[in-house]
Amino acid sequence: MTYQFTRALTEMTGTATREIFKLLNRPEIVSFAGGLPASGCLPAAHIQEATEAIFSDPAGVKRCLQYGITEGYPELREHILALILDAGIGGMGIDNILITSGGSQALDLTCKVLLNPGDTVLVEDPTFLGFLATVKSYGAQAVGVRAAAGGLDLEDLEAKIRRHRPKLLYVIPNFSNPTGKTYSAENRRALAELALRYETVILEDDPYGRLRFAGEALPAIAHFDACGLAVYCSSFSKTVSPGLRLGFAAGSQEVIRKMGIAKQGADLHSSNLVQMIIKTYLDKGYFYPDIEKSLPRYRERKEAMIRALAKYMPGSFKHTDPDGGLFIWGEFDAPLNTVEIFHEALGRNAAYINGTAFYAENQRAESAGKPVRGLNTLRLNYSNEHPDRIETGIKALGGLFHEKLAALAPPRP
Amino acid sequence: MTYQFTRALTEMTGTATREIFKLLNRPEIVSFAGGLPASGCLPAAHIQEATEAIFSDPAGVKRCLQYGITEGYPELREHILALILDAGIGGMGIDNILITSGGSQALDLTCKVLLNPGDTVLVEDPTFLGFLATVKSYGAQAVGVRAAAGGLDLEDLEAKIRRHRPKLLYVIPNFSNPTGKTYSAENRRALAELALRYETVILEDDPYGRLRFAGEALPAIAHFDACGLAVYCSSFSKTVSPGLRLGFAAGSQEVIRKMGIAKQGADLHSSNLVQMIIKTYLDKGYFYPDIEKSLPRYRERKEAMIRALAKYMPGSFKHTDPDGGLFIWGEFDAPLNTVEIFHEALGRNAAYINGTAFYAENQRAESAGKPVRGLNTLRLNYSNEHPDRIETGIKALGGLFHEKLAALAPPRP
Numbered sequence: 001m002t003y004q005f006t007r008a009l010t011e012m013t014g015t016a017t018r019e020i021f022k023l024l025n026r027p028e029i030v031s032f033a034g035g036l037p038a039s040g041c042l043p044a045a046h047i048q049e050a051t052e053a054i055f056s057d058p059a060g061v062k063r064c065l066q067y068g069i070t071e072g073y074p075e076l077r078e079h080i081l082a083l084i085l086d087a088g089i090g091g092m093g094i095d096n097i098l099i100t101s102g103g104s105q106a107l108d109l110t111c112k113v114l115l116n117p118g119d120t121v122l123v124e125d126p127t128f129l130g131f132l133a134t135v136k137s138y139g140a141q142a143v144g145v146r147a148a149a150g151g152l153d154l155e156d157l158e159a160k161i162r163r164h165r166p167k168l169l170y171v172i173p174n175f176s177n178p179t180g181k182t183y184s185a186e187n188r189r190a191l192a193e194l195a196l197r198y199e200t201v202i203l204e205d206d207p208y209g210r211l212r213f214a215g216e217a218l219p220a221i222a223h224f225d226a227c228g229l230a231v232y233c234s235s236f237s238k239t240v241s242p243g244l245r246l247g248f249a250a251g252s253q254e255v256i257r258k259m260g261i262a263k264q265g266a267d268l269h270s271s272n273l274v275q276m277i278i279k280t281y282l283d284k285g286y287f288y289p290d291i292e293k294s295l296p297r298y299r300e301r302k303e304a305m306i307r308a309l310a311k312y313m314p315g316s317f318k319h320t321d322p323d324g325g326l327f328i329w330g331e332f333d334a335p336l337n338t339v340e341i342f343h344e345a346l347g348r349n350a351a352y353i354n355g356t357a358f359y360a361e362n363q364r365a366e367s368a369g370k371p372v373r374g375l376n377t378l379r380l381n382y383s384n385e386h387p388d389r390i391e392t393g394i395k396a397l398g399g400l401f402h403e404k405l406a407a408l409a410p411p412r413p
Numbered sequence: 414m415t416y417q418f419t420r421a422l423t424e425m426t427g428t429a430t431r432e433i434f435k436l437l438n439r440p441e442i443v444s445f446a447g448g449l450p451a452s453g454c455l456p457a458a459h460i461q462e463a464t465e466a467i468f469s470d471p472a473g474v475k476r477c478l479q480y481g482i483t484e485g486y487p488e489l490r491e492h493i494l495a496l497i498l499d500a501g502i503g504g505m506g507i508d509n510i511l512i513t514s515g516g517s518q519a520l521d522l523t524c525k526v527l528l529n530p531g532d533t534v535l536v537e538d539p540t541f542l543g544f545l546a547t548v549k550s551y552g553a554q555a556v557g558v559r560a561a562a563g564g565l566d567l568e569d570l571e572a573k574i575r576r577h578r579p580k581l582l583y584v585i586p587n588f589s590n591p592t593g594k595t596y597s598a599e600n601r602r603a604l605a606e607l608a609l610r611y612e613t614v615i616l617e618d619d620p621y622g623r624l625r626f627a628g629e630a631l632p633a634i635a636h637f638d639a640c641g642l643a644v645y646c647s648s649f650s651k652t653v654s655p656g657l658r659l660g661f662a663a664g665s666q667e668v669i670r671k672m673g674i675a676k677q678g679a680d681l682h683s684s685n686l687v688q689m690i691i692k693t694y695l696d697k698g699y700f701y702p703d704i705e706k707s708l709p710r711y712r713e714r715k716e717a718m719i720r721a722l723a724k725y726m727p728g729s730f731k732h733t734d735p736d737g738g739l740f741i742w743g744e745f746d747a748p749l750n751t752v753e754i755f756h757e758a759l760g761r762n763a764a765y766i767n768g769t770a771f772y773a774e775n776q777r778a779e780s781a782g783k784p785v786r787g788l789n790t791l792r793l794n795y796s797n798e799h800p801d802r803i804e805t806g807i808k809a810l811g812g813l814f815h816e817k818l819a820a821l822a823p824p825r826p
Contacts, residue, residue: 002612003527003614003667003668003671004527004580005526005527005671006525006526006527006528006529007529009525009526009671009674009675012671012674012675013674034480036479036480039475039478039479042475042478042479044471044474044475044478047474047478048468048474051464051468052465052468055461055464055465058457061457061460061461062452062455062457063656064654064656064657065452065455065457065460065654065655065656065657066449066452066455066654066655066656067447067449067650067655067656068656100680101514101658101680101683101684102680102681104678104679104680104681105679105680108678108679108680112419112422112550113418113419113422114416114417114418114419115419116419116420117530130677130678130681133674133677133678134678137525137675137678167417199415201416237480241477241478241479242478242479242480243476243477243478243479243480243481243684243685243686244477244478244684244685244686245514245680245681245682245683245684245685254416255416258416258418258422258425261422261425261426261546262422262425262550264543264546265517265521265543265546265547265550266517266518266521266679266680267513267514267515267517267518267521267658267679267680268515268517268543268658269658270514270658271514271656271657271658271684271687272656272657272658273656273657273686273687273690274684274686274687277686
C-alpha cells in the first residue's frame with residue numbers, strides 16, 4: 001500500500017524537537033536541547049490540592065467527566081481576562097478567549113483559520129521551529145525577517161510585507177525562542193502600527209513572559225492594537241505544568257469564533273478535568289506566588305550558564321544574556337558547523353540544538369541544494385538542569401568546540 | 414479589520430452540535446439532541462481512585478507534569494493493543510498506536526495527513542455531522558454512499574470509488590451515528606476487499622462498539638484488512654468519560670507516524686495526567702466490569718424510548734431499533750419538515766436533531782439553492798435521559814408531530 005499523503009505532510013518527517021525528546025531519557029546526558037521548564041518548580045503539591053478539591057465536589061466531578069463546550073469553562077476564561085490585563089491587554093470579554101490544548105494548539109488553530117496553501121507567514125529569523133512545522137503543515141511558507149537588537153528590523157519587515165502580502169506575522173516578543181531576546185516597547189508599537197497599515201494579523205506568542213527574573217515587564221504588542229489585529233497566545237506550560245496541556249488564545253471575537261469552529265473539529269474541547277484543575281489552582285491564588293518562588297531558580301541557572309560560558313567557551317563564541325525565559329542563543333565568529341559536531345557532543349554527554357533548525361528558509365534551501373543559514377549557531381536551554389550539571393555540560397561542549405576550532409585553523413608553522 | 418479566513422473556514426459557521434450543547438443547560442428541556450453517554454454510568458469513583466493513586470507517587474506526578482512524547486505513554490498504548498484485540502485487530506505493536514485528544518482528534522489527524530483541498534471522501538448517507546465538518550475544514554468534499562440494510566450498498570460504493578477516486582472511505586460500522594445501525598460481517602469483509610482493490614484508506618470510527626446491550630459483537634473492518642488500509646479510531650469517551658478527552662488511532666506504522674507528526678503541530682501531546690488516569694484505571698481492571706454494569710441502563714433507556722415511540726408517534730413514523738450505542742433514527746413516511754418545526758419542539762421542551770444535518774451533500778445543495786435530503790428525518794439520543802423523562806419528551810414530540818401531520822393533510826370535507 002502506498003499512501004497518498006498531503007503535499008505538505010509528505011515533506012514532513014518530524015522536527016528536531018521530536019527527536020530530542022527521545023534523548024532526554026538518558027540520564028548521563030546533560031541536555032541543553034529541550035525547552036522544559038524546571039521540573040522542581042512545577043507546583044505539584046498545589047496541583048494535587050486543586051485536583052482533590054475537584055473530586056470532593058460530586059457535582060463538579062460530574063461536570064468534568066461529561067462533554068463540555070468548545071470555548072472552555074467560562075470561569076477559567078474570566079481568570080484569563082485578568083491574567084492578560086497584566087500584559088496591558090484590556091477591553092476584552094470571555095468571548096474574546098478560547099481555551100486550547102496547550103499553547104501549540106492556539107498557534108495551530110490561528111494557522112488553520114487563516115492559511116491557505118501557498119500563503120506566506122513572516123517570522124523573525126531565527127524563530128520557534130515548532131511554528132515553522134505548523135506553517136508547513138498547512139502548505140504555507142514562512143519567510144524570515146531580519147532581527148534587530150530591540151526586535152524586528154522594521155525596514156526589512158515593511159519591505160517583506162509589501163513583497164509577500166503575508167497573512168500573518170508571527171513573533172515571540174518576550175524571551176524569544178530560540179534567542180532569549182525581548183522586543184523594546186518602541187518596536188512593539190511599531191509592529192502594531194505596521195500591521196494596521198497593511199492589515200496583517202499579528203500572531204503574538206507569549207509562553208515565557210511570566211518567567212522574568214530581571215528588568216521590567218513590557219506591554220504586549222496586543223496592547224498597542226486597537227483594531228483586533230493581534231491574536232495573543234499563551235499557556236500554563238511554563239508556569240504551572242506543560243504535561244497538563246492547557247493554553248489559550250485572546251483576540252477579536254470574529255477570529256476567536258472561527259478558531260472555536262476549527263477547534264470543534266480538532267478535539268471538540270480541551271480536557272474538562274485539566275481546565276478545572278487550572279481554574280481551581282487560580283481560584284486558590286497560587287499562580288503568582290508560585291511563579292515568584294520559581295524565579296530565583298531560573299535566574300540561578302541562567303547565571304550558572306553565563307559563568308560557565310565565560311569560563312569554558314572559545315573567544316569566538318558570542319551569546320545572548322536574557323532577563324527571563326529558558327534560552328540562550330550562541331554564535332561562533334568562525335565557521336564551526338554545529339550540525340556536523342552534534343553527535344560528537346552527545347558522545348561527550350552534552351546536548352544542544354543546532355541553530356539551523358530555527359531559520360525559516362533553511363528547509364527549502366536544503367531541498368534546493370542551496371546553503372543554509374546559521375550553521376555556526378546553537379540554542380542552549382538552561383532551565384531544566386542543576387547549576388553543577390550546567391557547568392559539567394558547558395565544560396564538555398567548550399572542550400569540544402576548542403578542539404574543533406583548533407582543527408579549523410591549525411597553528412602556522 | 415476584515416479577516417481573510419481560509420476558503421474552507423469562511424464557509425463554516427459552526428455545526429448543529431455546537432449550538433445544541435448550549436441548549437442542554439436548560440433543565441426543563443428533555444434533550445434527545447446530544448450524543449452524551451449516560452452521566453450516571455461514568456465511573457467517577459474509580460476515576461477518582463486512579464487519580465489519587467497517581468498523586469500518591471511523586472515520581473509519577475513529576476512525569477505527568479512535564480512534557481511527554483507525542484505518541485503517548487507506551488504503557489497506555491500496550492493497554493490499547495489488548496483492547497483492540499477484542500475487535501479482532503491483532504498483529505500490531507505500540508508503534509501502530511497513536512494516543513489522541515479524544516476520538517475527534519484521531520479523525521481530524523487522519524484527514525490532516527491525507528486530504529488535500531479538492532479531495533473526495535466517501536461516507537454513508539447519513540453520517541456523523543462532526544466528521545462532515547472536519548472534511549470541509551480541509552477543503553475536501555464528502556460524497557454520500559447509499560445505505561443498505563447490513564451496511565453500505567456495495568454497488569453504489571464501487572461506482573462512487575470509480576467515479577471519485579476518494580482518498581478515504583469513512584464508516585461507523587457499530588451503532589452508527591446517526592442511525593444506530595450495525596454493518597454485517599459480510600459487508601465489513603466486502604468493504605475491506607473493495608478498499609484493497611482500489612487502494613482506498615478506510616477510516617473506521619468505532620466510538621460506540623463497547624456499548625452493545627444485545628446481540629453478538631462483530632470483528633472490526635480492520636480485522637479483514639491485511640494491507641494496512643484501515644485506520645481504526647476509538648476513544649474512552651463513551652465508556653469512561655468524554656470530558657477527559659482521550660482517544661486513539663490504530664493503523665499501519667507509516668500512517669501512524671505521519672499522524673504523529675501532524676499531532677506534534679496540533680497539540681504536541683495529549684494531557685499526561687489524563688493518559689495516566691486512563692492507564693491506571695485500566696491497570697486496576699475497572700474497564701470491563703464498569704461497562705458491564707452500565708449496559709442495563711443503556712438497554713433500559715433504549716427500550717423506554719422504543720415503547721414511547723410506539724405509544725405516541727404517528728403511524729407514518731418509522732425508526733431503527735439498535736442493539737447498542739446512543740441513537741435511534743426516525744423517518745416520516747410523509748412530507749413533515751423536521752427543520753421547520755424544531756423550534757416548536759423546543760417550545761414544548763423537547764429537542765432532537767433534524768436529520769438533514771447528517772447528509773454529506775446537503776450543505777452544498779443548500780448553497781446552490783437545490784433541495785436537501787432527509788427533511789423528513791431526525792435523530793433521537795436516548796442515553797442521557799431517565800426513562801420517565803424519555804416518555805415525557807417523546808409524548809411532547811408525538812403530540813407536535815400529530816398536529817403537524819394533521820395540518821398537512823386536512824380531513825376531506
